[in-house]
Amino acid sequence: MPVPPVLVTLVTGPNRALRAEAAALVADRVGECRTSDASGIDIDALVARIDDAVPESAPDSAPVTLALGIDDVYDPADVGLALHAALSAREPSERPLHVRDVIAVVRGDELDRLLHPGRDRGDGTSAQAIANRVEFATAVIVVGDAPPRAADLAYALNPRAPILLVDRPASVGAYRFRRLIRPPVDDLASEQGWMLALSDRAPRLPRGVDSVVFRDPRPFHPGRLDEVVRVCLTPQHAGTIWRSRGVVRLASRAGAVGSWSSAGAHLNLDPTGLSDDEPDIISGQEIVFVGERLRGSEITRALGAALLADDELIAGPMEWASYVDPFPAWHRGHAH
Numbered sequence: 258m259p260v261p262p263v264l265v266t267l268v269t270g271p272n273r274a275l276r277a278e279a280a281a282l283v284a285d286r287v288g289e290c291r292t293s294d295a296s297g298i299d300i301d302a303l304v305a306r307i308d309d310a311v312p313e314s315a316p317d318s319a320p321v322t323l324a325l326g327i328d329d330v331y332d333p334a335d336v337g338l339a340l341h342a343a344l345s346a347r348e349p350s351e352r353p354l355h356v357r358d359v360i361a362v363v364r365g366d367e368l369d370r371l372l373h374p375g376r377d378r379g380d381g382t383s384a385q386a387i388a389n390r391v392e393f394a395t396a397v398i399v400v401g402d403a404p405p406r407a408a409d410l411a412y413a414l415n416p417r418a419p420i421l422l423v424d425r426p427a428s429v430g431a432y433r434f435r436r437l438i439r440p441p442v443d444d445l446a447s448e449q450g451w452m453l454a455l456s457d458r459a460p461r462l463p464r465g466v467d468s469v470v471f472r473d474p475r476p477f478h479p480g481r482l483d484e485v486v487r488v489c490l491t492p493q494h495a496g497t498i499w500r501s502r503g504v505v506r507l508a509s510r511a512g513a514v515g516s517w518s519s520a521g522a523h524l525n526l527d528p529t530g531l532s533d534d535e536p537d538i539i540s541g542q543e544i545v546f547v548g549e550r551l552r553g554s555e556i557t558r559a560l561g562a563a564l565l566a567d568d569e570l571i572a573g574p575m576e577w578a579s580y581v582d583p584f585p586a587w588h589r590g591h592a593h
Contacts, residue, residue, distance in 0.1 A: 260313070260352050260353070261318050261319060261320045261321065262320050262321075262352075262353035262355055263307065263311050263322075263323055263352065263353070263354045263355070264320050264321070264355055264357040265307065265324075265325065265340070265344070265354060265355065265356050265357060266280065266283045266284055266323070266324040266325070266356075266357055266358040266359070266360060267290075267324075267325055267327055267333065267336065267337055267340070267358070267359045267360070268325065268326045268359075268360045268362060269329070269333040269359065269360070269361050269362065269390045269393075270326075270328075270329065270361065270362035270363065270390065271328060271329040271386075272362070272364070273289070275362045275364075275400060275425070275426055277326065278425060278426035279324075279362050279398055279426035280324030280325075280360075281324075281426075281427070281431075282426065282431045282434045283322060283324055283357075283358060283431070283434060283435075284322040284324035285322050286321070286322070286323045286324070287323075287326070288306075288323065288324070288326070289325065289326045290325050290326065290327045290328075290331065290336065297331060297336075298331055298336055300339045300343050301343065303325075304340070304344065304354070307323060307325075307354060308352070310323065313352070322357075329386040329387075329390065332386075332389055333359060333389060333390055333393045333394070334389060334393040334445070334446070337359050337393060337442065338445075340356055341356045341442055341443075344356060356442045357442070358395045358396065358442070359393060359394050359396075359442060360394060360395070360397075360398060361390045361391055361397045361398065361418075362400060362426060363387065363398070363400070364399075364401050365399060365400065365401040365402045365403035365404055365407055366402075366404075367387045368387070368391075368403065368404060368410055368411065369404045369407075370384055370387065370521045371384065371388060371410060371499050371500065371520055372404055372406055372407070372410055372497075372499060372549075373497070374492065374497065374498065374521040374522035384520040384521035384522070384523050385518060385520045385525060388520040391410075391411050392415050392449040392450065392451075393415075393445050394445075395418055395441075395442060395445070396419050396421070396434070396437060396439050397411050397415060397419070397421065398421045398426050399420065399422045400424065400425055401424070406465075406466075406549070407422065408420050408422060409462075409465070409466050410499055410500075412450075412462075412463060413450050413462055413463075413468075413499065413500070413547045414449070414450045414451075414500060415449060416450050416453065416459065416460050417444065418439065418440060419437045419438065419439060421437075449502075451501075451502035451503065454468055454470060454545040454547070455503065455543050455545055462547075465549060465550075466547065466548070467496070467546075467548060467550065467553070468545060468546065468547050468551075469551050469556050470543070470544070470546075471542060471543075471546070471556065471557055472542060472543050473542050473561065473564055474541035474542075475541060475564040475565050475570065476506040476507060476508040476542075476564070476565055477505060477506065477508065477542065478563055478564070478565055478569065479507045479508065479509045479510075479581070479582040479583065480580060480582070481563040482507070482560075483584065484563075485560060485563045486524055489555070489556075489559035490524075490556065494555055494559070495546075495551065495552055495559070496549065496551035496555075496556075497548045497549045497550060499520075499548040499549070500519065500546075500547050500548070501517065501518070501547070502516075502517060502544070502545060503516075503517045503543045503544030503545055504517065504539065504542070504543050504544075505517045505542050506533070506541060506542065507582065507584065508565055508569070508574075509577055509578060509580045509582040510582070510587065511577055511578070512532050512534070513528060513532060513587060514528075514529045514531040514532060514533065514538060515527065515528060515587070516528070526585070528587035528588075542560070542564075544560075565577075
């Protein structure tokens with residue numbers, strides 16, 4: 258007779274007490290993902306901890322539920338996908354472990370930072386962490402005083418997950434949570450709001466929320482793109498951009514594919530580890546912008562002006578390499 262599985266729920270957020278409240282909704286046992294390694298969580302060690310933390314069950318017993326809290330210093334997608342892959346690869350003779358849910362706990366004031374980037378004086382890392390947390394979740398619990406449009410923002414980032422606005426996670430109740438229709442964890446790697454928008458599968462956004470997709474096969478001139486980001490993609494010129502994500506090419510970094518990610522007032526351009534010669538890689542730029550009162554024509558015009566002109570394209574990669582490039586260098590091994 259098969260051994261009952263262990264169903265693991267990951268609970269993400271910066272506040273340990275709020276994570277514990279949310280974990281108690283879904284699990285008999287609650288723990289924390291902790292490590293002294295600044296580079297991240299050792300997934301193999303985490304799987305071993307899960308095995309050790311849950312006693313063997315009788316074959317006819319109910320599945321064991323375990324919830325693990327994850328602080329914002331770790332990317333929930335990195336941890337969730339790696340853990341899901343490791344558990345899926347277990348041998349048939351081993352006790353089955355499955356990631357059942359990823360619950361994001363978000364404070365209302367955190368979403369306010371994304372809704373009003375002009376007032377955001379925090380660091381870009383935490384703004385990105387807030388957006389990443391909402392996007393990689395099977396359920397989003399917004400706690401405290403939620404600003405207007407908080408639910409609209411969370412839906413735009415993650416249209417598949419139920420959005421719950423409550424005073425505290427415990428207010429949801431275990432029975433109510435179990436009855437929620439939640440997407441499978443398998444879908445989280447490809448069903449985030451920006452991914453759906455780029456694949457033209459995004460559901461209709463709430464009234465007053467705008468989405469703009471920019472596509473072009475030509476690479477960006479790094480100097481002109483820097484000016485566009487600083488001057489043109491501001492609330493005064495482009496509207497209020499809550500979030501933008503996509504892939505980019507800089508002419509000065511020929512052959513490399515970059516990740517474009519903005520949250521609130523902050524933009525990150527990071528390496529993806531991909532190159533243009535790999536199969537199924539989309540050429541050029543693909544970026545989606547989501548926000549309020551977006552001026553789509555202004556965003557498209559500004560980004561279009563940052564692309565290489567015809568004579569610059571003809572000049573070729575050797576000339577492009579001489580362009581002044583103000584963006585941070587992309588180091589090998591640093592990929593998102």
